[in-house]
Amino acid sequence: MSKKIHVTTSINGEETEYLCEPYDTMLDVLRNQLNLTGSKEVCSSGDCGACSVTLNDRLVCSCLMLAAEAEGQEIRTIEGMTENGNFHVLQQKFLEHAALQCGICTPGMLVAAKALLDKNPSPTETEIRFWLAGNLCRCTGYDKIVRAVQAASEEIKESA
């Protein structure tokens, strides 16, 4: 029997402990142990971005990260995106701009878009398109997603 690894980490600001196999990915633990199923498993190879989370504010694919690597780090997922029970401005703009259809890419897309705006509150359309190039969407053609991110950027600038 393999021995499981004990991990203490922070997930969405809360101290969290779990036991994982050495080969478990962060996504496995989020989904199957911690019930944080907002991060989606699609490609398991870092090609689609549906499992996007932040690791110490850096955007990563949780399918490419081992769960054991979270020890002592800070992970943020889609479940931590609302603020005091209110939508984050990006969530609000995705709803208003019809920027989602089936919604399976939406959590990863929002996590990625937030990581962009946290770093660069005024991205150009080209910057948005290249930043989100690692997040696949098959429903929308990306048009309304880009517009929602632009609208969120405008609102963040106005309230700043």
Added chain:
Amino acid sequence: MNEMSNKWIGKNTIRPDGAEKVTGRAEYAADTTMPGMLWGKILRSPYPHATIKSIDTKKAESLPGVHAVATHDDSVDFPLDTPVILGIQDMRWMARNVLAKEKVLFHGHPIAAVAAKTEEIAQKACELIEVDYEVHDWAIEINDAIKDDAPILHDFIKFDGKPSNIAGTLEHKKGDIDKGFEEADVIIEKDFETAAVHQGYLENHACLVSVAPDDKTVIWSSSQGQFMVRAMTSFITGIPQSNIRAIPAEIGGGFGGKTIVYLEPVAAILSKKSGRPVKMMMTREEVMRASGPTSASKSTVKIGATKDGKIIAAKGVFYLQAGAFPGSPIRGAAGCCLAPYDIPNAHTLGYDVVSNRSKVAAYRAPGAPIGAYAVECVLDEIAESLNICPLEFRLKNAAKEGTKAVHGPTYPKMGYVETLEAALKNPHYKLPLKKCQGRGVASGFWFNAGGESCAQVNITEDGNVAVTTGHPDIGGSRASIANITAELLGIDINRVSVTIGDTASIGFSNLTGGSRVLFASALVVTESTKQVIDILKDRAAKIWNIDKEAIDWENGVAKPAGDNAGKFKPLTLAEIADQATPTGGPIGAGHQVNTVGAEGGFATHICDVEVDVELGIARILKYTAIQDVGKAIHPAYVEGQLQGGVVQGIGWALNEEYIYNDKGKLDNPGFLDYRIPVCSDLPMIDTVIVEVPNPKHPQGVRGVGEVPIVPPLAAIANAIYNAVGKRFYSLPMSPPKVLEGLEQK
């Protein structure tokens, strides 16, 4: 409340399922668990074509942690000579696609399945199953499958009296084709090829199934039809439909690919054998190898026109690859390709060709893009040879109300001409272009569909509204249903909830597919809501003790129809709901019907590309999709359908293809090598919504979702020609192919 505040049809309301989706709370197929749940995995064929001589599962069964192993012997046997038809599917093929019986017919074909304590143990047990194969030659490409000495997949399929891989044909004829070509001043005939492409829905197939000892079965899965899941699982397992409750999880994209089952019957068999709930999830690689895609094709299209630009004859022959079992979408190719035009003499013919690839599944306007690609490219060449603007040429030949279509029907009022006129006057069509840039146009058609639908509209005890329908919502249909219900009742949109019921809570509703959902849902929701309004008037009549006929329903209240009816303070929905019990009980109504009157949809697209002649990359610079949608109930989600369909078409045209190696194995079963369009590949996709209401629908709705994937293949091919002076007759027009073509030029 003023009148205008309750007009919701045509408003971009927030979708009812939006909050759950932006917070990660929406539950998709893979997001649920059950107590005592096991994990199932599938053993798949390592060969593209082989007879299964024996399967030995003993070693797998004795692995600690394994609870059940299933093979085809555990499912219902469907003899090969007796069709068992469900919709457009045949359960003989479906059962054998889910678990192979006599033969494996493609690399990745399921052979057996294991349920175990963990996914890892289930996977290990699959590797312990011993299968004895007799390996056969195989045929992947259409030309290999239809040549004289081709390996035959199914001995019982005969064509021209001989065993064949041609499983069927379909044709449409009009006028006298030979005479038509004799009268033509210009005739152009070309051959075309398209590669197999996958629907590319991001959510992998997954399910969770519990079969209790008394056979009471719960299926949690994502699909384009919970009733389809129930019926197919019932057929393949033998469990009666009344014992199966199929719950529709949120669906992470389908595009036609989730109109059939892959895992649910297998999980049901494993659950029955193990006595535990079983969860199964495909990997992306399994999705690519063994689900979907749509057909590869080869076709020949010949069109003749008079020198004044009238199309006088058209012939199209289309071979569509079906994969392992019969059933390619030849109807879409042969039926839609000439539908936008008024052509006196025409003949289209489709061949359904089986080969050693995964069984094809529907993909957005199944078959239609393949047909339109060939026809719309040839039309472009004819317009060029006659020196006519390609849009004017189409306008001159456009089908309109009263035109007898090549595929049969005589059209009612419809808006193809309006899409062409909108394209001609769109500023995009006049924008200047630079070197290596080109503009292309193309049109497209899809039949659209009606079929069985149910709705239930209930007034809650506090006077709000709960609507239940039976079609999984992928693109935003719940938002449109809320718009219609709120407008008919004259109330605020936030007082209406819309839920997709499971198979035990709403009546049989056919698949989400064919662009039928909003057309059909709107019909049954409208009828149910009208019945509810009638009940509300009846209750107000009882409260006031006057005749029901003396009551009007306006802006969410019951009020006396006129002075003669008496003087009463209007009753709100909430006030009537509060009096529901003493006036007769709960208020609600349902409607169930086989909806008819779905009329076709037409689109015209304009596309600008720039070709990098050194790298062979064709980049989309600007794209405008113009479509007659009948009536846009929720314009933003109509635009979303157009934009999404266009971008899938862009992927089909420029990059996507199934690539097989010399072992008959798919070489690119993942998103790295099967490249769907990403955000940085694209510009904004402009849309023009044309509204020529469907005369057979209460709100004028036509189907929307399929049509936008039909024109892009040809629009892009025509644009590339106009950019570099070279026509490409084979998709995808990927960089290596474009470079090679430019070098030959």
